[in-house]
Amino acid sequence: MPKFLDMDFKNKDVISINDFSKEELLHILKVARQMEQKPKGNLLKGKILATLFFEPSTRTRLSFTSAMEQLSGEVIGFSNANTTSIQKGESLWDTLKMTEQYADVIVIRHPLEGSARLAAEAASIPVINGGDGSNQHPTQTLLDLYTIQKVKGRLENLHIGFVGDLKYGRTVHSLVIALSHFNPTFYFIAPDELQIPENYLDELFRKKIKYFKTSDLNRFGKEIDILYVTRIQKERFPDPLEYEKFKGVYRIDNEFLQHAKKDMKIMHPLPRIDEIDKSVDSTQHAAYFEQAANGIPVRKALLALVLGKAK
Numbered sequence: 404m405p406k407f408l409d410m411d412f413k414n415k416d417v418i419s420i421n422d423f424s425k426e427e428l429l430h431i432l433k434v435a436r437q438m439e440q441k442p443k444g445n446l447l448k449g450k451i452l453a454t455l456f457f458e459p460s461t462r463t464r465l466s467f468t469s470a471m472e473q474l475s476g477e478v479i480g481f482s483n484a485n486t487t488s489i490q491k492g493e494s495l496w497d498t499l500k501m502t503e504q505y506a507d508v509i510v511i512r513h514p515l516e517g518s519a520r521l522a523a524e525a526a527s528i529p530v531i532n533g534g535d536g537s538n539q540h541p542t543q544t545l546l547d548l549y550t551i552q553k554v555k556g557r558l559e560n561l562h563i564g565f566v567g568d569l570k571y572g573r574t575v576h577s578l579v580i581a582l583s584h585f586n587p588t589f590y591f592i593a594p595d596e597l598q599i600p601e602n603y604l605d606e607l608f609r610k611k612i613k614y615f616k617t618s619d620l621n622r623f624g625k626e627i628d629i630l631y632v633t634r635i636q637k638e639r640f641p642d643p644l645e646y647e648k649f650k651g652v653y654r655i656d657n658e659f660l661q662h663a664k665k666d667m668k669i670m671h672p673l674p675r676i677d678e679i680d681k682s683v684d685s686t687q688h689a690a691y692f693e694q695a696a697n698g699i700p701v702r703k704a705l706l707a708l709v710l711g712k713a714k
């Protein structure tokens with residue numbers, strides 16, 4: 404998939420954040436702001452979105468559905484592949500060849516890395532990656548960028564901490580790449596076994612981006628502008644006993660916040676398990692519910708752009 408150099412997103416797939424230039428990311432955020440300020444009721448009338456979810460989801464599937472319906476489009480799909488002919492042995496490829504007959508755009512979530520790319524090759528209509536294994540979650544990244552822009556007023560020159568499962572966390576992988584356009588300083592906070600994969604660090608080194616690695620949550624507390632907290636990704640561990648070793652390893656609570664910058668914001672792609680104490684929800688630091696709500700304007704923008712209904 405080439406870069407969208409001409410800023411024309413019509414009929415494009417949204418598979419990897421690596422496919423987007425800085426200008427394209429900023430353009431999508433601009434369209435999302437327009438969607439939030441002036442929602443256009445009939446923009447997607449007559450269009451059908453197919454949501455193919457081979458893995459559980461609350462936010463991604465429901466916010467895509469809500470975005471489509473708020474713009475008068477319709478939604479078909481499944482949230483459990485066991486109810487489809489995949490169960491009878493139909494391939495992912497054939498499932499996509501069928502779905503393109505019934506819809507104008509597809510959102511797919513699948514446990515296998517690279518599945519969204521395969522889906523895009525199979526289907527002639529736009530395919531949007533709603534998460535492929537531990538690889539990428541580009542639409543989450545766009546709503547993360549949108550949130551950062553809103554809560555900090557800028558994307559440039561921020562100190563961003565990532566804490567939790569940085570090995571399997573696809574939202575971290577996509578966001579690190581996207582933020583690399585904006586001269587960040589990164590703090591990767593994780594047990595050694597769950598640290599950010601080396602290929603991301605190689606990329607940062609190549610781009611001359613400053614980063615620090617530690618397992619100590621408190622080490623850089625005073626420097627961080629945004630703390631991006633993640634769940635330990637239980638479903639990705641090959642050995643369940645390995646997960647037991649790491650569950651509950653970090654917990655953001657009021658005690659931690661005493662040592663943070665006053666205007667530090669906490670983000671989380673959600674769902675959370677126990678890594679953010681509920682008492683944090685009512686503090687000025689919590690941005691994670693607002694972050695989830697931002698999925699609506701951002702996904703409206705993406706749907707409108709790939710369906711050729713926004714420029």
Ligand code: CP
Pocket residue numbers: 459460461462463464534543672673674
């Ligand atoms: N952030 C996110 O992808 O949430 P869901 O798994 O609920 O879609």
